[in-house]
Amino acid sequence: MSAKWYLGTGAQNDVVINTSVHLARNIREFPFPARLTLPEKLNVNSVIKNASDSIGDYSFNYYEMKTLSQAEVVSLAERHLVSPEFASSRDGRALLLTEDEAVSIMLNEEDHIRCQVMYAGFALDEAYRTASNIDRKLSQKLEFAFDDKLGYLTQDPTALGTGMKASVVLHLPALVTTSQITKLITTVSKLGLSLRGSYGEGAAAKGDMFRLSNTITLGISEKAAIENLKSIALQIAAQERAAREEIFKAPVTEDRIFRAYGVLKYARLLDTNEFMDLISLVRLGAVKGLIKMECAQIEALMIHMQPATISLSVDRPLDRAERDKLRAMLVRKALI
Amino acid sequence: MICQNCNKNEANMHMKRIINGRAGEVHLCSDCARSLGYGEAFSGFGLGLGDFFGELLSKESKSNTGLVCPGCGKTFDEVLSDGKMGCAECYGVYYDKLLPSLRRIHGKSTYVGSRPVSHQESDVSEALNQLKSKLAVAIEAQNFELAAQLRDEINNILSKRGDN
Numbered sequence: 277m278s279a280k281w282y283l284g285t286g287a288q289n290d291v292v293i294n295t296s297v298h299l300a301r302n303i304r305e306f307p308f309p310a311r312l313t314l315p316e317k318l319n320v321n322s323v324i325k326n327a328s329d330s331i332g333d334y335s336f337n338y339y340e341m342k343t344l345s346q347a348e349v350v351s352l353a354e355r356h357l358v359s360p361e362f363a364s365s366r367d368g369r370a371l372l373l374t375e376d377e378a379v380s381i382m383l384n385e386e387d388h389i390r391c392q393v394m395y396a397g398f399a400l401d402e403a404y405r406t407a408s409n410i411d412r413k414l415s416q417k418l419e420f421a422f423d424d425k426l427g428y429l430t431q432d433p434t435a436l437g438t439g440m441k442a443s444v445v446l447h448l449p450a451l452v453t454t455s456q457i458t459k460l461i462t463t464v465s466k467l468g469l470s471l472r473g474s475y476g477e478g479a480a481a482k483g484d485m486f487r488l489s490n491t492i493t494l495g496i497s498e499k500a501a502i503e504n505l506k507s508i509a510l511q512i513a514a515q516e517r518a519a520r521e522e523i524f525k526a527p528v529t530e531d532r533i534f535r536a537y538g539v540l541k542y543a544r545l546l547d548t549n550e551f552m553d554l555i556s557l558v559r560l561g562a563v564k565g566l567i568k569m570e571c572a573q574i575e576a577l578m579i580h581m582q583p584a585t586i587s588l589s590v591d592r593p594l595d596r597a598e599r600d601k602l603r604a605m606l607v608r609k610a611l612i
Numbered sequence: 613m614i615c616q617n618c619n620k621n622e623a624n625m626h627m628k629r630i631i632n633g634r635a636g637e638v639h640l641c642s643d644c645a646r647s648l649g650y651g652e653a654f655s656g657f658g659l660g661l662g663d664f665f666g667e668l669l670s671k672e673s674k675s676n677t678g679l680v681c682p683g684c685g686k687t688f689d690e691v692l693s694d695g696k697m698g699c700a701e702c703y704g705v706y707y708d709k710l711l712p713s714l715r716r717i718h719g720k721s722t723y724v725g726s727r728p729v730s731h732q733e734s735d736v737s738e739a740l741n742q743l744k745s746k747l748a749v750a751i752e753a754q755n756f757e758l759a760a761q762l763r764d765e766i767n768n769i770l771s772k773r774g775d776n
Contacts, residue, residue, distance in 0.1 A: 302700065304700050306699070307683070307684040307698055307699035308684075308696065308697060308698060308699055310694070310696050310698075311684050311686065311698045311699060408726065411726075411728075412729060415728035415729045415730065416729050419728075419730060420728045420730075421699075421700035422727065422728050422730075422731055423700075423703060423704075423723070424723065424731070425721075425722060425723055426703060426714075426721075426723055427723035427725055428728075429697070429700045429703050430697075431696050431697055432695065432696060432697075433695070433697055433710060433713075433714065434717055436703075436714075437718065437723055437725065438725040438726070440725075458642045458643065459622075459624060459642070461642075462624050462625070462642055468719075492718050492719065493718065494714060494717075494718035494719075494721060494722075494723060495718055495719055495721060495722055495723070495724065496724065496725075497724045497725040497726075498725050498726055
């Protein structure tokens, strides 16, 4: 298995976990996925698969979702390689995935093509460049549904235009602790962006992980949308750093971090929520230099400890109690 | 402004509502807004909101149903009910009905951004368009020296393209 994207160390990684850019595309000659029968979907899959062979710089593994187990599909969603919606129904859907998992192309999700590029850290320009490069190569082989006035046409009219959704995942423990996050969510929504939990929804985001994304896709170019996102993300990161300065003035912060580390190091049972809360504190401590752990190692642990992904590591279905036990054991090992 | 409900936090949700013809204003902090159920009204904005879109649309255009897309057979009523378009051709058929709602969601409704290879203008025509808009600006500013220079450049490109 080759190294995954999240094992790298990205820019601004004290706050920014990863960056992703999605492009939604449809092939003009076929109705959108919701209007396709199963054989028609399979045909669309093979048309796109053939076209993907021409993307010289990347080699993709092709998976029919039907051939994967439920745990494997859910694990793909936990690793943010496919959407939860995509994982919920496997019929007629397929995935093109590079070995390093940086590029994933969902076939027959909401649209015929949902191409995602994901990099560690703050890398909006790089991610967009890669996505746009793949898009250009596909558009040489496939006639995309496009209109001069409306842009790329999508099944859901609220996504049309550029069909681009760019996101950065931010670790915001200090803004959560200082109760600034709700206000921030409201402010950001007025700027044509959304800020929501990356694991779990809303203000109760697990692990203090938040996803900042653009919402407007018509009347604004990809470049302008990315510049906008970039500038807001950097401002939020600066606010988070300032809030961290503040909370570290109180000794209780350091105490919470070492207690979290202690529990993770010695617990015999760990459920996902508790693990996410504690690892968030440990990450804060690691960034501050209190705890000797690499951020990339923490990110990998967060991904590997999700319920379906953890079950994959033992090749048999686990019940909740078995999972919590295994999780505690693996975390103990990782923290030595 | 302070939240009208808890009288503690800063109000960051401001609403005007009209009940039985009487207008009133509500100012709440986000916690109170959520606990009073106002949060729900705003949770729907953004991507992937078929229901919300269908609802928006239906207000516009209940009057003229019975349209069918010749490309995929999806009726306008079906688009209203699930908020999804059936195929690329649907956009042509339902364009006029969609436009007001698209404006409301995205603000602007004219596309700017990248284009697929098949819709790209050649570099030459792009350069030509740029020169033409510069020319218009120069004439507007009564900078005739620059305008003459730009006109020569445009003619130059046009004659070259004629030769090909």
